[in-house]
Amino acid sequence: MKPFDYARAGSTAEAVRDFGPGTMYLGGGTNLVDLMRLGVAEPERLVDVSRLPLDTIEPVGDRVRIGATVRNTDLAAHPLIRSRYPMLARAVLTGASGQVRNVATVAGNLLQRTRCTYFQDVTRPCNKRRPGSGCPAIAGDHANLAILGTSDACVATHPSDMAVALAALDAQVHVTGPGGDRIIPMPGLHRLPGEEPERDTVLSPGDLITSIELPPAPPGASLYRKVRERASFAFALASIAAVLDVRDGSVAGCRLALGGVAHAPWRAERAERALIGGPATGEAFLQAAEAELEQARPLPRNAFKVPLARNLIVATLEELAP
Ligand SMILES: Cc1cc2nc3c(=O)[nH]c(=O)nc-3n(C[C@H](O)[C@H](O)[C@H](O)COP(=O)(O)OP(=O)(O)OC[C@H]3O[C@@H](n4cnc5c(N)ncnc54)[C@H](O)[C@@H]3O)c2cc1C
Ligand code: SF4
CATH class of the missing domain: 3.30.390.50 (CO dehydrogenase flavoprotein, C-terminal domain)
Incomplete structure (x- = not known):
């Protein structure tokens, strides 16, 4: 693994201020550290945001706000989620394993990267990892890749189960970053590949997810x-x-x-x-x-x-x- 600097952010403002070229935010590390070991991600500096005080789930009027650092296990087990949004709890519980869910954060889950085998193999070309190098999956192993919204540049799938439930629930993603605060509707956080498959989401460098807000569950x-x-x-x-x-x-x-x-x-x-x-x-x-x-x-x-x-x-x- 390439050597890197590590800093733990004490506040969201500090995390955003510490974000410079070559920086990546670190949540639970269950995806990012794997990608660093594989040489797919090579950050020069990690800003650890996993212990920011964004780890609560609370009602806000008739809505529910989920902090970005809430662990997947805690999200699925929370009484507000289980009673009002059982579909979300179920989606989270179908993902990964108990051990991974204990560590993984809500924001990290949304921003985990595709499991396309070529993306994870640095000896192979891949437009998402190295723009312009080609997409070997189209003529090769694409059995578990996309059938909808693909492009000639990339046919990868997004792996998160939680994101699918959040898209059905019209969730809103709260972000703070160098450009200020904004709210991104779900669906809308994740992009289709088009000509820029290297961009998974509409986030800009330094954007930090701070919370997810759920409107009242739809009837039915x-x-x-x-x-x-x-x-x-x-x-x-x-x-x-x-x-x-x-x-x-x-x-x-x-x-x-x-x-x-x-x-x-x-x-x-x-x-x-x-x-x-x-x-x-x-x-x-x-x-x-x-x-x-x-x-x-x-x-x-x-x-x-x-x-x-x-x-x-x-x-x-x-x-x-x-
Ligand atoms: C063996 C295995 C099986 C799995 N199976 C499933 C599955 O079936 N379904 C499923 O949905 N998931 C699955 N997962 C994925 C797992 O849920 C993710 O690894 C996890 O949710 C990522 O969360 P994390 O906090 O560890 O993120 P990290 O690995 O720390 O980060 C992931 C990305 O998010 C960014 N990031 C983290 N926090 C923030 C923030 N607050 N703001 C902005 N950027 C941020 C990081 O920079 C990084 O790019 C599996 C994982 C493993 C290892
Ligand atoms: S499908 Fe996307 S991620 Fe997979 S090899 Fe092609 S460009 Fe890379």
Whole structure:
């Protein structure tokens, strides 16, 4: 590992002030330290933000604010989250392992990097790691990569389960940085790859996530489901965060976000539009799923994700429908 300087920030203002060229923020380190060991990330200086006093979950009027350094385990176990946003608690618990979740922070989870094997192998080209070097995944191993919103430059997926639930819940990400404070809506934090796959998010250098704010949970039943190659300790082949509100047999409200299929949590807006106001039937669920997946551009070895995502949408909505 390349030598680096280490500093622990005592306040958010100090963290932002300490951020210079070659600096990276350190949360729990469960992704960043792995990438440093692999030579994928080579910061000259780490500013440790994991012990900033941003580790509370509290109600703010009818909303809930989650501090950026709250550990994944504490988020999933918190009574406010379990009672008001069970889908979020479930999503967090499907990720990683108990040991990793004990250390990993909320902000770090959102900003973890793709697990595309070429990205993690510094002996291979990769547009995300070395812009302009090419994307070997397109002709190579892309079985667990994206089918929606891809570009000719990158077909990586975003790995976070938590981000998928936050996208369905219309969460807001609070950020402070050299340019001041701002609020970024979810979805909207993570980018599609386009011509700049090296940029995962809309954050600028030095931007520090301070909290996530959740609006009141939408009415209806909710569920997070994840399909993976083994029952634990595996990233999603496809996942879904879904909220369905059915009144008198028709869909009054619906939120659908997909994971494991795009470079960002994918809000299935076409499916939502197709469903709202219509009947809550299996046939309507299938048509909505197909409307969403018409946009898919699968590669030969991940074409299986199209029927997988379709079946996941339909099965989840059928489970949620009264
Ligand atoms: C074996 C394994 C399996 C896993 N499986 C899953 C899974 O199935 N699903 C899932 O969702 N996750 C999974 N994870 C990922 C795990 O949840 C992440 O590693 C973790 O959430 C990252 O959090 P961290 O605090 O350790 O971040 P770090 O590794 O410290 O940081 C990650 C990134 O966030 C940046 N950062 C950290 N805090 C801030 C901040 N406040 N503001 C701005 N930037 C910041 C860092 O600079 C870095 O770029 C797995 C991890 C491992 C090791
Ligand atoms: S899919 Fe993206 S991350 Fe993977 S090799 Fe291609 S450019 Fe790199």
